[in-house]
Amino acid sequence: MTTADAAFVDPLLDPIFMDADMSALFTPRAFFQRMLDVEAALARAQADLGVIPKSVAKPIAAACRADLYDFNAIGTTATDAGNLAIPMVKALTAAVDGKAKGFVHWGATSQDIVDTATVLQIKDALALFDQRLRRLGDGLATMVKRHRRTPMVGRTWLQHALPTTFGLKAAGWLDVVLRHGERLDEVRRRAVALQFGGASGTLASLGEAGMAVAERLAKHLGLTVAATPWHTGRDRVAEVAALGGLITGTLGKIARDVSLMMQTDVGEVFEAAASGRGGSSTMPHKRNPVACASILAAATMVPGLVATMLTAQVQEHERAAGTWSAEWPTLPDILKLTGGALLRTADLIDGLEIDARRMRQNLDATGGLILAEAVMMTLGERIGRGEAHHLLETASRKAIAERRHLRDVLANDEHITRHLDEGTLKRLFDPLAYLGSAQQFVDRALAAYRRRPKQTKPRER
Amino acid sequence: MTTADAAFVDPLLDPIFMDADMSALFTPRAFFQRMLDVEAALARAQADLGVIPKSVAKPIAAACRADLYDFNAIGTTATDAGNLAIPMVKALTAAVDGKAKGFVHWGATSQDIVDTATVLQIKDALALFDQRLRRLGDGLATMVKRHRRTPMVGRTWLQHALPTTFGLKAAGWLDVVLRHGERLDEVRRRAVALQFGGASGTLASLGEAGMAVAERLAKHLGLTVAATPWHTGRDRVAEVAALGGLITGTLGKIARDVSLMMQTDVGEVFEAAASGRGGSSTMPHKRNPVACASILAAATMVPGLVATMLTAQVQEHERAAGTWSAEWPTLPDILKLTGGALLRTADLIDGLEIDARRMRQNLDATGGLILAEAVMMTLGERIGRGEAHHLLETASRKAIAERRHLRDVLANDEHITRHLDEGTLKRLFDPLAYLGSAQQFVDRALAAYRRRPKQTKPRER
Amino acid sequence: MTTADAAFVDPLLDPIFMDADMSALFTPRAFFQRMLDVEAALARAQADLGVIPKSVAKPIAAACRADLYDFNAIGTTATDAGNLAIPMVKALTAAVDGKAKGFVHWGATSQDIVDTATVLQIKDALALFDQRLRRLGDGLATMVKRHRRTPMVGRTWLQHALPTTFGLKAAGWLDVVLRHGERLDEVRRRAVALQFGGASGTLASLGEAGMAVAERLAKHLGLTVAATPWHTGRDRVAEVAALGGLITGTLGKIARDVSLMMQTDVGEVFEAAASGRGGSSTMPHKRNPVACASILAAATMVPGLVATMLTAQVQEHERAAGTWSAEWPTLPDILKLTGGALLRTADLIDGLEIDARRMRQNLDATGGLILAEAVMMTLGERIGRGEAHHLLETASRKAIAERRHLRDVLANDEHITRHLDEGTLKRLFDPLAYLGSAQQFVDRALAAYRRRPKQTKPRER
Amino acid sequence: MTTADAAFVDPLLDPIFMDADMSALFTPRAFFQRMLDVEAALARAQADLGVIPKSVAKPIAAACRADLYDFNAIGTTATDAGNLAIPMVKALTAAVDGKAKGFVHWGATSQDIVDTATVLQIKDALALFDQRLRRLGDGLATMVKRHRRTPMVGRTWLQHALPTTFGLKAAGWLDVVLRHGERLDEVRRRAVALQFGGASGTLASLGEAGMAVAERLAKHLGLTVAATPWHTGRDRVAEVAALGGLITGTLGKIARDVSLMMQTDVGEVFEAAASGRGGSSTMPHKRNPVACASILAAATMVPGLVATMLTAQVQEHERAAGTWSAEWPTLPDILKLTGGALLRTADLIDGLEIDARRMRQNLDATGGLILAEAVMMTLGERIGRGEAHHLLETASRKAIAERRHLRDVLANDEHITRHLDEGTLKRLFDPLAYLGSAQQFVDRALAAYRRRPKQTKPRER
Numbered sequence A, B, C, D: 001m002t003t004a005d006a007a008f009v010d011p012l013l014d015p016i017f018m019d020a021d022m023s024a025l026f027t028p029r030a031f032f033q034r035m036l037d038v039e040a041a042l043a044r045a046q047a048d049l050g051v052i053p054k055s056v057a058k059p060i061a062a063a064c065r066a067d068l069y070d071f072n073a074i075g076t077t078a079t080d081a082g083n084l085a086i087p088m089v090k091a092l093t094a095a096v097d098g099k100a101k102g103f104v105h106w107g108a109t110s111q112d113i114v115d116t117a118t119v120l121q122i123k124d125a126l127a128l129f130d131q132r133l134r135r136l137g138d139g140l141a142t143m144v145k146r147h148r149r150t151p152m153v154g155r156t157w158l159q160h161a162l163p164t165t166f167g168l169k170a171a172g173w174l175d176v177v178l179r180h181g182e183r184l185d186e187v188r189r190r191a192v193a194l195q196f197g198g199a200s201g202t203l204a205s206l207g208e209a210g211m212a213v214a215e216r217l218a219k220h221l222g223l224t225v226a227a228t229p230w231h232t233g234r235d236r237v238a239e240v241a242a243l244g245g246l247i248t249g250t251l252g253k254i255a256r257d258v259s260l261m262m263q264t265d266v267g268e269v270f271e272a273a274a275s276g277r278g279g280s281s282t283m284p285h286k287r288n289p290v291a292c293a294s295i296l297a298a299a300t301m302v303p304g305l306v307a308t309m310l311t312a313q314v315q316e317h318e319r320a321a322g323t324w325s326a327e328w329p330t331l332p333d334i335l336k337l338t339g340g341a342l343l344r345t346a347d348l349i350d351g352l353e354i355d356a357r358r359m360r361q362n363l364d365a366t367g368g369l370i371l372a373e374a375v376m377m378t379l380g381e382r383i384g385r386g387e388a389h390h391l392l393e394t395a396s397r398k399a400i401a402e403r404r405h406l407r408d409v410l411a412n413d414e415h416i417t418r419h420l421d422e423g424t425l426k427r428l429f430d431p432l433a434y435l436g437s438a439q440q441f442v443d444r445a446l447a448a449y450r451r452r453p454k455q456t457k458p459r460e461r
Helices: A020-025 A028-048 A054-063 A071-081 A085-095 A098-103 A110-146 A166-191 A204-221 A235-261 A290-311 A323-351 A356-363 A369-383 A385-401 A406-411 A422-428 A438-451 B020-025 B028-048 B054-063 B071-081 B085-095 B098-103 B110-146 B166-191 B204-221 B235-261 B290-311 B323-351 B356-363 B369-383 B385-401 B406-411 B422-428 B438-451 C020-025 C028-048 C054-062 C071-081 C085-095 C098-103 C110-147 C166-191 C204-221 C235-261 C290-311 C323-351 C356-363 C369-383 C385-402 C406-411 C422-428 C438-451 D020-025 D028-048 D054-062 D071-081 D085-095 D098-103 D110-146 D166-191 D204-221 D235-261 D290-311 D323-351 D356-363 D369-383 D385-401 D406-411 D422-428 D438-451
Strands: A151-156 A159-165 B151-156 B159-165 C151-156 C159-165 D151-156 D159-165
Touching: A020 A110, A020 A323, A028 A054, A028 A071, A028 A085, A028 A110, A028 A204, A054 A085, A054 A098, A071 A085, A071 D290, A085 A110, A110 A166, A110 A235, A110 A323, A110 A438, A151 A166, A151 A356, A159 A166, A159 A369, A159 A438, A166 A235, A166 A438, A166 B166, A166 B235, A204 B369, A204 B438, A235 A290, A235 A323, A235 B166, A235 B235, A235 B290, A290 A323, A290 B235, A290 B290, A290 C290, A290 D071, A290 D290, A290 D323, A323 D290, A369 A385, A369 A406, A369 A422, A369 B204, A385 A406, A406 A422, A438 B204, B020 B110, B020 B323, B028 B054, B028 B071, B028 B085, B028 B110, B028 B204, B054 B085, B054 B098, B071 B085, B071 C290, B085 B110, B110 B166, B110 B235, B110 B323, B110 B438, B151 B166, B151 B356, B159 B166, B159 B369, B159 B438, B166 B235, B166 B438, B235 B290, B235 B323, B290 B323, B290 C071, B290 C290, B290 C323, B290 D290, B323 C290, B369 B385, B369 B406, B369 B422, B385 B406, B406 B422, C020 C110, C020 C323, C028 C054, C028 C071, C028 C085, C028 C110, C028 C204, C054 C098, C071 C085, C085 C110, C110 C166, C110 C235, C110 C323, C110 C438, C151 C166, C151 C356, C159 C166, C159 C369, C159 C438, C166 C235, C166 C438, C166 D166, C166 D235, C204 D369, C204 D438, C235 C290, C235 C323, C235 D166, C235 D235, C235 D290, C290 C323, C290 D235, C290 D290, C369 C385, C369 C406, C369 C422, C369 D204, C385 C406, C406 C422, C438 D204, D020 D110, D020 D323, D028 D054, D028 D071, D028 D085, D028 D110, D028 D204, D054 D098, D071 D085, D085 D110, D110 D166, D110 D235, D110 D323, D110 D438, D151 D166, D151 D356, D159 D166, D159 D369, D159 D438, D166 D235, D166 D438, D235 D290, D235 D323, D290 D323, D369 D385, D369 D406, D369 D422, D385 D406, D406 D422
Parallel strands: none
Antiparallel strands: A151 A159, B151 B159, C151 C159, D151 D159
């Protein structure tokens, strides 16, 4: 294995997500091969149309294999050249014999190659996103169905508020994940566009043949033809970046919730136990939220990278001096972080251990106060809201002061018992009885899940 | 006029864009009124359904007029309360008499009100964006048509590269603007959703009536009903922010191009002259790109704000402690900056003065070198590419060394004249003759413009 | 009170921090007055030196009162003019009579005025920061001393790890806060510099008198004289912004810790109770971390704003077209958020209620496992680390399985009791006995606190 | 050479700056070796003090050579473990024989190792920054001295404003660069601090010996001892990041200026010509600002990365779950980009070709209007400012309308010639005669350059 194939190229990014599929898309070799793929398809398209001699396409394509080149040497000269395509074209030309040498990279500009290679990476990355979003959606839907009636504390401002169910919490996560699926489809439709404009965006050196070559080239690469060259119209790549920012934010929210529920002090859910994972022999009670931390790291890093991509849209005239280059390392980092976070979250959800008993216990941690509102609402229907509020407030204070369960205090208060008998009181303290529209929300999220298109495919625009 | 109505509330942001329509959406009064609109619609919806007494809706609605309240006093207490809806509800309740007092804000949580008020602002802001994007598209399309054959220098890396036309440059701008129209429509469909979940997202205190109230309330406000409450599922607002980032980046690109073309050293286009605008009595040659600067300022500011919105998606459990609050000032700033930049860019394009003569002169600034490639391509067809390249390279060096026009050098070089006669040479130095697919790209952009949907309307999802 | 004085100008930012002192620095009126202060001082400095007639300084100064002007009208024209100083100078000139009219703004450029007015705001803002950082340091030092021996759970990865003390935790906060004091002093020394360069940075129109005017003007305003005009050398303001980012990050960390300790599930500390603050009549157990949320909001918002300021350093030639404008609203927002967060954190720390009993209870929540390592270390000294590790691991698993306290398990295990008697075991389960260097760390932080310079003053450079 | 040594590890970041010295600091192997250096020094320090047996330090140190390990394998398991130190310690322990095995990593926590290894990288990176900042300062000072009287157009808003000199422009760059030297020294003093706190920041398992080990360890590594462990007090690393943001912003400003001056339309300066650099055989007039583009790319990317580091300061309790991990790839990227941009800028300045003749020509491009103010000021002294202004305005309009040089118009206007004779007029149109305090500003910047400390060394704090 050579340098360029290394799965572990980054000592600090890769440990966050060991994501072989996504990393493989972004090795030096992989990018190099993408550029060569574009050159080969270009020669083939032009030979098809007679723009260059039919005979030269084959030898050019034969030289378009990344393993023929020394990436380190080429990468080193890219700094002075200004981008990676320039020395690549030089190396490719040197590798091609005779007549074909003169027809390498015909009519194209280096940005055509770099951008189109990037679009090919985007296409593959989005396919992985799609797959993983679907897997995550499936995992969440299963969890929603299983736990739609598992009561737990609803927490606002990090405080116990009112009961909810774990299924509803997960339905909220699912609902957002499904919208990301919609967005992915929309973004993809715009993003998978060929870049092909030549030296200043007119395809001048191809004379009348420019559009025909573009159409054929796009077809060979499985891309759409943009209305105009987009050398300095960067909305497509910026939008892919923004999608990454939206997705990782959602995954960060899920990971935050899970890590908070995993606190030793809460103990409601746990990442799947695995050997060598978050454990400690001398601290056996520790279950470190290792996956959550990775996901949260991605959610912390991606927004700044998205800001860079948005800023970099300001590109001068027909080719930028600086802002284009700023995209090169930034977009792949966003894609790797988003893809990695998606994989980790799908794994997290699939393996999540849920302690429904502890959830139930935590509901009781405030001695029934969490259901004071439920009692008050029912009591209010009988004696008026104001009076009910007053009685409950007094009883709650008493419960706190005397460290008793609110139900006991109420059961011994004749102002209450004259309106609410023991059975009623007991029922009112059942968290499942005070869930309002929770089940309907769950149903709505599941309905959206079922409506999810079977398979999203890039459509032409 | 009171404080809350002030058009000029920000000493430093407002001078960048004096945008009365957009500013009016975001005054303290306007936001306050939006919150009251939600409360009024809530009372009305609940009265419709018999959830609260029919008689109380009217007095509540009557109190929902912002001019009845002292915003400063209310704003001051919001800090301790935690958000602006809490003291607003208190003030509203105080303003309502008798029985109705008990039914203000029934079943809702303060975030329901703040978020829905924000969505109402978003809806209006997006309508302005749409209008302005269309106006900008119209202006650009007119410019494209008028200048599709106005030759100018194509510049890459800030260097003269090959000829292009001003119409093609503008077509590149137009192409992106049209895609923003598509995005706006997609984003809007998702964004205009009611927030309504009650204290912990279950609408518990409304018992069985929750969904019915939600449907009715959404209808009164012209919003869609979300599948689940989205108190901590923030993709909708984050996506609106990201759209702002995508749009301002494009506008920044246009403004950068225009400001570079406006350089004293280039002089190809100018912002419309206006009294008190960018002029200087002692420096009458100055035409400051004042509008461009505003637009570029927006493009510089918005990405960081978008990063904040993306980061803020990580919200805990059923209501966040901190990240939700971070959205409050950030999203309005993004909307104001995007809206302002759109208005300024539409004005800029409509008023742009184009100096086609100077464009033509600048094409000649390099003494014909800009068309060396055109000559070489034609010559190459006759004597082979290698030989043609060699001859042109020699002639170009000579032209530079002797400060002569390349055409003169070539016309006096018999290696050239034996293949290219005077007429051919003259034609080869016509920039309009070396534009490749430029006109087809222009046509494609205009076709996309004509395909633009007549009017985008929010559809239900 | 007119618009420009409004304390409550921003419906969404101000509710996060109602900070009258900081807001007062940044009202439209305040900024306007600062600009007028610069003009008055300029006239006075030039009259002192005979650059303008002595008689005109007084009438100019007399007109330099913000309440004489209609900010809304002036702000409105700023958009076309390009910045706020241009219409201000026009209004000021109109307000001055006779001969003096010709000497308003003599030799200055509008950026000189806007930047110097901003520096005056920075100076005042940094003075408030200093005050508040000191107050926060005092509060933390008091807390450190009081709780240096209050044991609590040390948490890593949100899991119970080993014991620590609340004093050590606070010492870690204090340590960082003290370094911010150092930074503030360093940044201030560079930041409080006069901007004065005239139309293109040469003070050309002042002939030989430029430097003398600059020196005198700086003296009148209490600023230093920069080595060169810094119209497009923006490191000073960017550094002030970065300082804001560093400080709010630290405050966010404190607020995160406090909000996590305030969780209903943890209950170790609480924000000071206040009427109308974070309470809920029907949920009396809730103690919302309202102040923490504000501080965390600031920590979420400032980084993106700092990125804008860093990006905006790229300013063209002698005056920028766009990036300078981007600073205008951004820097004040950073200063307001940092100042507000400092005030809120100082208040938070001063009012924090600490429940040492609950801290102690939480230490026991894992049934002694948190001290397994302490036992193992002592046992290891006697029987070797490997054997000790093995015994403790077995005992810990047993404790978990049987839901017993680890101490009980060990006290009934003769493999243990033959080496550790009851008294030793008891002592080993005292969290205060397993704190390593905690007290020394506390002493080191307090020593740094005592070394803190009594008062930081801007020094010339 | 194995993967981990690869100079060219990043297909997209490295081409922007081929910077062997900086890249070498951040290879997987280099980071791994740093971690091992910390482990070796720890064993040595503890053996010195008798905390572990003297005999074990040597075998541990002998195993602390990165080339003994398979980084890919170790990196792969880091994802599950949570950080890179955990599998490293496991591998190191496996590599050590017998008794020593039990004393590897004694008393430390994995974050101690990762953070201290990072500090060692920071220390080396800052040394490179210092070197390069000095070289850049030297280059700029030379340029300032050489061109202090080379007149050129001062440009504001990208428009010709008044004359300046190239030396003054460079003095403005130099002035900022010198302040960065000051900042570097201040930041370094705080940053080079040992991280050493053990499992929860108390060094509990070292009993009484903690501080002594810390002191000795710091000495071995050439670091200072922090007052308290800073596992979640991240101001030091955030400040290093912010410094990177401040520096790259300045470099971006220089690169922007240079790239604008390099425009074909301006032609005042050029990057040093180099083979394979920015050239084009068919477009010999092109001199692409390749180095400027790299520097601008860095200035575009770093701000978003700094925002991430600022955001990541919010770390929970005694060890964070997520935000710490976010620092890992972010800080090295900032350091690499800053270091690379410094190198490129120092090279750029050293090799910059200046075309003083073109600068002089461009001053005349507006036909003398650029000196209208100079004439007006002198005339004003004789006939009053108002009258002078009126005459110059009229003459300027005439010059523009008739496309004549302003000097000619004035020389033929008797209203003028009666006050200004031919010699005076000629002198007034000498740009060097209207430079105000330019030479004094230059002297002040050079004085600051001479005051620069000879060598900055980290001092203890």
